[in-house]
Amino acid sequence: MLKKIYLLSLLLVLSASTLAQHQQHHHRHGHDHAWGRNDKGLHIVTSFSDFAAIAKYIVQDKGYVEFISDGKGDPHFVPPKPSYAMKMRYADMWVTTGLDLEVWSTTLLDKARNKKIMDGEIGFVAVSDGVPLLQKVDKADRTEGDIHMMGNPHIHTSPLNWKHIARNITIGLQKVDPDQADFYITNRDQFYDMVDRSLFGDALVDMFGGETLDELLRNKTLFTFLDREYQGGKLLNYLGGWLKDAIPFRDKKIIAYHKNWAYFSDTFGLDVAGYVEPKPGIPPSAKHVQNIINLIESQNLELMLVATYFEKATPQMIENRTGIHGVYLPLSCGAAPGTEDIFDLMDSWIQSINEALE
Structure with a gap:
């Protein structure tokens, strides 16, 4: 009897061991699926959550999208965690700004050892291609701080640039998945239309088309154009979307902590008079700081934009000293509740600024 009990116990132990090994194998195999190696289609990894949000509109059910940084920390300094490199190891496409913002990505690419997403390969996408860049620098001078020689890299803060980002992502998708090219182009064009209608x-959009309106806005002639008479009123009466919502703060001078908001300010007509940095x-x-306080008081400035990842002590002290309204905004999708989608992110920025002015 004791021998039977011993044999039964031994059998149970061996069975449990075999099951554990199977589960461990299945867990690793499950990770292979999670990294896009099997039945989930394309695996796209982006440097920032904003690019991921746009990519999802285009790729839809033909793959899935992950990102490295969600804007809760400084986008200039992202730690090269092994888990990030592992995401990139099995990626079919790597989407990055393509300027000098993601210097940290070089280490991750080296660790990932995924040749097809290296710069110059078909799986590498630089979303800044074609974007009219602001604040370019003619020559390097480190005494001027952490300057971006190629231009301001925070391109996602203007909806006008989203269309360039979507175009570049679509080109990348056509290269890595040419059989679905028409699908991606259709989704890109639908995304363009969503951006135009949300902005104007x-x-x-129905009267003039998004492309014409985009050009007028970039050339700083849209509001002059909309001042024309039309059917007993002004064309301006037909303006909607974010541009209409942003009229209360258009042409206002503001303070910003950092140059995060250059493209947002350019699109919505803000004039940055000075920086906390x-x-x-x-x-x-x-x-x-005292010079900034003097500037605020002398020009009666009302708004100060601060990305939420910056330290709060200095801007809050400036608020207390001057009465200026500090508006603390998440820089990227997912950095605050309710901002996972890029359209929701823009809604939140404009709403927060308007609320500060009430």
């Missing part, structure tokens, strides 16, 4: 409203990436000195 339905009426103007004396130079990009350089912490503000007491003297510089």
